[in-house]
Amino acid sequence: MNTSLFLNNGVPIPRKRKRVELPFKPEKIAEYKMEMVQVFFPQVGMIGRIEAGKLDIRRLSLIETVQSGEQLVLTLKVEEGTVGILKEDISQKLKWGYGMVYTILVFSQFLFLYKFWNIMV
Incomplete structure (x- = not known):
């Protein structure tokens, strides 16, 4: 310059x-x-x-x-600064998809524990 x-x-x-x-x-x-x-x-x-x-x-x-x-x-x-994705940038469809997958994961863990404890008792 x-x-x-x-x-x-x-x-x-x-x-x-x-x-x-x-x-x-x-x-x-x-x-x-x-x-x-x-x-x-x-x-x-x-x-x-x-x-x-x-x-x-x-x-x-x-x-x-x-x-x-x-x-x-x-x-x-x-x-x-921090480069990140804002909550508003994530589509509603993707949020629902992750919610469904997480719910299925939680229920499958409960099912596994129920069956596992029934075998142990």
């Missing part, structure tokens, strides 16, 4: 080890079938994109800045 992006907007270049929370916006690129995240720097705007893949990004932080001439190398830290 070029330092002029910061200087043109009147924003000081982040110190070497300054931690800054960065706003981000997920985007899906259908033609490449990939999920990207647009990364923004406060008062500067979009500073780049990173590939998110299957990550559920909760927080994005700038943890280190290294300046090499007119270029800046930014090190980012990604905090993931």
Whole structure:
């Protein structure tokens, strides 16, 4: 990234080890079938994109800045959330199916115990 992006907007270049929370916006690129995240720097705007893949990004932080001439190398830290299936996403048909299988399992165990104890007594 070029330092002029910061200087043109009147924003000081982040110190070497300054931690800054960065706003981000997920985007899906259908033609490449990939999920990207647009990364923004406060008062500067979009500073780049990173590939998110299957990550559920909760927080994005700038943890280190290294300046090499007119270029800046930014090190980012990604905090993931939990990727899971919400209860609302599971179909009612699947819930009933699991319920029926579980009920059959419980009754078959009761039947087994009943027969087993009748043999033992």
